[in-house]
Amino acid sequence: MPESVAILEVTGLRKSFGTLEVLRGIDLTVRAQELVFVIGPSGSGKSTLLRCCNRLEEPNEGSIRVDGVELLDPKTDINAMRQRIGMVFQSFNLYPHMTVLANVTLALRKALGKGREEARAIGEAALARVDLADKSSAYPAQLSGGQQQRVAIARAMALEPKIMLFDEPTSSLDPELVGSVLAVMRELRQDGMTMVVVSHEMRFARDAADRVVFMDAGQIVEQGPPDRIFGAPQHARTQSFLADFAA
Amino acid sequence: MDSTTVFLDAFLNRAVIDKYLPDILWGMIITVEVALAVVATGIALGLLLAAVRSFRVRPVNVLIVLFVDVLRALPPLVLILIIYFGLPSVGIRLSGFAVLWLVLSLVLAAFAEEIFWSGILSIRKGQWEAARSTGLTFLQTLTHVILPQAVRMTVPPLTNRTIAITKNTALGAVIGVPEILMQAQTAQSFSGNATPLLLGALAYIVLFVPVVVLGRWLETRFAWGRA
Ligand SMILES: Nc1ncnc2c1ncn2[C@@H]1O[C@H](COP(=O)(O)OP(=O)(O)OP(=O)(O)O)[C@@H](O)[C@H]1O
Numbered sequence: 001m002p003e004s005v006a007i008l009e010v011t012g013l014r015k016s017f018g019t020l021e022v023l024r025g026i027d028l029t030v031r032a033q034e035l036v037f038v039i040g041p042s043g044s045g046k047s048t049l050l051r052c053c054n055r056l057e058e059p060n061e062g063s064i065r066v067d068g069v070e071l072l073d074p075k076t077d078i079n080a081m082r083q084r085i086g087m088v089f090q091s092f093n094l095y096p097h098m099t100v101l102a103n104v105t106l107a108l109r110k111a112l113g114k115g116r117e118e119a120r121a122i123g124e125a126a127l128a129r130v131d132l133a134d135k136s137s138a139y140p141a142q143l144s145g146g147q148q149q150r151v152a153i154a155r156a157m158a159l160e161p162k163i164m165l166f167d168e169p170t171s172s173l174d175p176e177l178v179g180s181v182l183a184v185m186r187e188l189r190q191d192g193m194t195m196v197v198v199s200h201e202m203r204f205a206r207d208a209a210d211r212v213v214f215m216d217a218g219q220i221v222e223q224g225p226p227d228r229i230f231g232a233p234q235h236a237r238t239q240s241f242l243a244d245f246a247a
Numbered sequence: 248m249d250s251t252t253v254f255l256d257a258f259l260n261r262a263v264i265d266k267y268l269p270d271i272l273w274g275m276i277i278t279v280e281v282a283l284a285v286v287a288t289g290i291a292l293g294l295l296l297a298a299v300r301s302f303r304v305r306p307v308n309v310l311i312v313l314f315v316d317v318l319r320a321l322p323p324l325v326l327i328l329i330i331y332f333g334l335p336s337v338g339i340r341l342s343g344f345a346v347l348w349l350v351l352s353l354v355l356a357a358f359a360e361e362i363f364w365s366g367i368l369s370i371r372k373g374q375w376e377a378a379r380s381t382g383l384t385f386l387q388t389l390t391h392v393i394l395p396q397a398v399r400m401t402v403p404p405l406t407n408r409t410i411a412i413t414k415n416t417a418l419g420a421v422i423g424v425p426e427i428l429m430q431a432q433t434a435q436s437f438s439g440n441a442t443p444l445l446l447g448a449l450a451y452i453v454l455f456v457p458v459v460v461l462g463r464w465l466e467t468r469f470a471w472g473r474a
């Protein structure tokens with residue numbers, strides 16, 4: 001992988017909830033077209049890290065640059081930046097009162113100000129990419145979990161983000177539905193999307209990730225190519241986490 | 248005269264019906280006018296207050312909660328009397344119609360605000376986060392994502408509360424609003440016969456039973472939203 005430009009640069013990131021310090025100095029750079037996988041025990045701060053990266057959580061300290069723009073600068077238009085940072089949640093969070101197409105086009109229309117027809121065309125193209133072109137007039141409740149998560153991916157993708165953040169995108173899916181979501185993520189990766197993925201899908205990490213980051217207790221303990229992290233973890237905490245996982 | 252005749256003469260007197268039915272019908276029109284005006288402004292104001300409250304500006308919310316609690320605590324009749332008989336002494340003269348409309352609107356707004364607010368609170372945080380993460384502003388998220396879901400959930404309790412409050416249009420009789428009860432009472436005292444009161448009761452039934460039935464239908468129709 002050639003050294004390409006940094007899309008996400010996190011430096012010295014700290015975040016506390018009350019007296020609990022959840023992120024204790026995170027440095028992480030994600031380059032264009034990279035797929036970075038974040039693993040770690042429950043409560044280690046993985047979700048908080050992702051949520052800081054589009055300011056769903058306000059960090060206490062540090063810097064987060066996305067596509068060269070400092071997110072934590074009060075002068076930054078956070079709504080404009082969020083259009084460039086796609087986020088996919090464990091619980092899908094589709095809008096239940098809207099059709100699939102309306103879910104995908106809402107931000108296109110209201111945040112980007114696109115007209116109805118243009119938004120529809122973009123939305124339908126995004127749905128086609130997640131293989132749900134035929135579901136555009138369905139409501140979320142009529143879809144399987146896997147389909148719902150693919151709609152959520154299409155909703156984020158339709159804005160043509162610079163980077164996409166996935167927080168356990170398959171954790172609330174029945175096992176037989178996981179594959180379809182991973183397949184869409186793999187295609188996104190092949191199309192050159194920059195992605196940060198928090199997930200326990202170690203097999204997917206092994207064959208799709210460029211880099212695996214292991215977090216524990218609010219810090220990055222070690223990171224490297226999947227072969228090395230899974231095959232020869234350096235740090236004792238990584239070893240015991242992966243051992244627990246294999247068991 | 249047997250007792251049936253006595254009863255009919257007292258409550259369904261033909262001559263009294265012929266004479267006063269037009270007044271009662273006129274009263275129905277007034278009642279409907281006040282009720283519609285109250286529903287429109289009361290619910291709109293309640294929704295607006297709930298929306299403002301969701302911005303969570305401390306001093307503003309303290310005022311909203313104060314307004315809501317006071318209006319829910321006071322009997323509407325007390326407010327009506329205070330405003331109708333009190334305001335003129337500070338130089339503000341409002342018609343009975345205006346006072347009735349104002350007070351009932353404010354009372355409905357107070358209850359509606361609480362109902363909408365609990366609806367807004369019941370929407371999962373993930374809905375806010377998903378919308379904000381796509382770059383929608385707080386206000387866009389509120390209007391396109393949160394309120395449509397919250398309002399749907401509040402239809403059953405809101406319908407019931409609205410019916411309860413619009414029935415209070417009968418309080419207009421105390422301040423000279425010529426709605427159903429006022430017409431019936433006047434006719435009763437002129438005719439010395441209870442028939443107009445029964446007609447008034449029938450008029451309320453004709454007006455409100457369909458609304459109650461509609462409320463029950465809405466309740467089942469929207470019940471899924473509460474799951
Ligand atoms: N809004 C919040 N208020 C208070 N504490 C919080 C909040 N969000 C997260 N935490 C705490 O911060 C810590 C890190 O949480 P986080 O969700 O980032 O962990 P995680 O690595 O994603 O865990 P999991 O694998 O279980 O999802 C936990 O101890 C959690 O309880």
Ligand SMILES: [Mg+2]
Binds near residue numbers: 167
């Ligand atoms: Mg998490």
